[in-house]
Amino acid sequence: MSSTTPASGLGTALITGASTGLGAVYARKLAQRGYDLTLVARDQARMEALAATLRAETGRTIDILPADLTDPAALAQVAQRLAEDAAITLLVNNAGMALDGGLLDSKPAAIERVIALNITAPTLLASAAGKAFVARGKGGLINISSVVAMAPEQFEGIYSGSKSYILNLTLSLAAGLKGTGVHAQVVLPGATRTEIWERSGKDVDAFPDGIVMEADDLVEAALLGFERGEVVTIPPLEDEGQWQAYEAARTAMGPYLSRRDVATRYRQG
Template sequence: MPPQDTKTALVTGASGGMGAAFAQRLADRGYDLVLVARNKERLDTLAAGITERTGRRAETLAADLTRDKDLASVEKRLRTDDAVHVLVNNAGGGLFGPIVTADPAAADELIKLNVTAFTRLATAAAAAFSARDDGVILNVSSGLAVGILPVSAVYSGTKAYVVSFSQALRQEFADTGVRVQTFMPGATRTKFWDGSGLELSALPDRAIMSLDDAVTAAFAGLDAGESVTVPSLPDSEWATLEETLRAVSPHFSGAELAARYIR
């Protein structure tokens, strides 16, 4: 993704952590920004700092993506603003704990953010970018989409959805000017974990990546044309997983029972 002079990137969950880091890097690459998050004060502070540091225009759009009216305003911006060529679909939350004690309302809010809002924004961007045959959709998943924990049922389920959705979207836009990347960071040193039910302090230091390194990996993977970027995973291991899935996927649908099921 080379530097741009006139294009805009829309980043959700931009008021801190990974979203703010993505915004800073995109500004460094010459993009103007639309920064989306709930906390307008923090967005405004970030936007002012980016503009002062880089000279790029940084607009703020305060929105709670679990509220339909707010979500619709961001969808509209993606569908109607021809300057927006990049969506960083980063907004998301975490919820960890045994499923038998989970708060159904909290789980519902997480699904609204991590699945419903994610899908609607990706769909809006896909429609707009497809019409121009140009654009980048960077969908943020998690290593916990596949490295599932006993306390991560809802969270891992939502992030596995992001992976499947993104893979289908990438196939849909194969051989076009629209690029789709799935970013799957592991544990990263941000405030994401605070109050999630799984504190970062419970994890060994060797399992936690710095925010700067994680975002560096995301852009390096994007520049290299990766479909999936996992910052700490050797290339050969993901390739092996994909090869295995390609080998077995034709057998997922068939008219005959596998021999082990015949009685």
């Protein structure tokens, strides 16, 4: 389906992984803010139930697009929707999964599926949306990463690596979008109460007290960060100065990372 004008003042938000967890919360909060929605996930029944509830509560127009984003054909269909539907003004790249195990005890098919969903899908969708939004002179992209992007030792490396990729992708994208009218944000949740834990064989209730954030709180904070124009939003981080120091240290190395001469510590004699 394609259209030529936004269906609402804010337009339509396309949300992946929208049947449950953070995606469902984003759907509810964006509909309450006045967005129409296109919900994308594998579970059609759950999306239909969510759509019916949100239509009744908010009066917004809500479409569902069942798709397994690890399937290249289904992924291409969603990317085409982003490219062609001028009503879409916001992409929430939320769909993701974790392994039940790690690199050394997971089967290749499971590893490939995580990479397809956590890296390939959000990359291609961000590309399709970004090109379309730049051509229209407005739009927004929200990519869901994780705090383990900066703490890989605390979680299995495939998941944390995929989330580090999303952080890097968004930082680069945001830099390239300056002056286009399009804004990119990356959200780094800490442990959040969603179904991802059960699906990856982990018990979220086993975490120490005070560690796990509620999904509703996480998304409300993330949307506030988006509305403020933040590129990086870390809802659980109290001291913003810690992130600023991290970024300052990282960028300070920039001029010294590529040189003709080998660093002195690696020279022999």
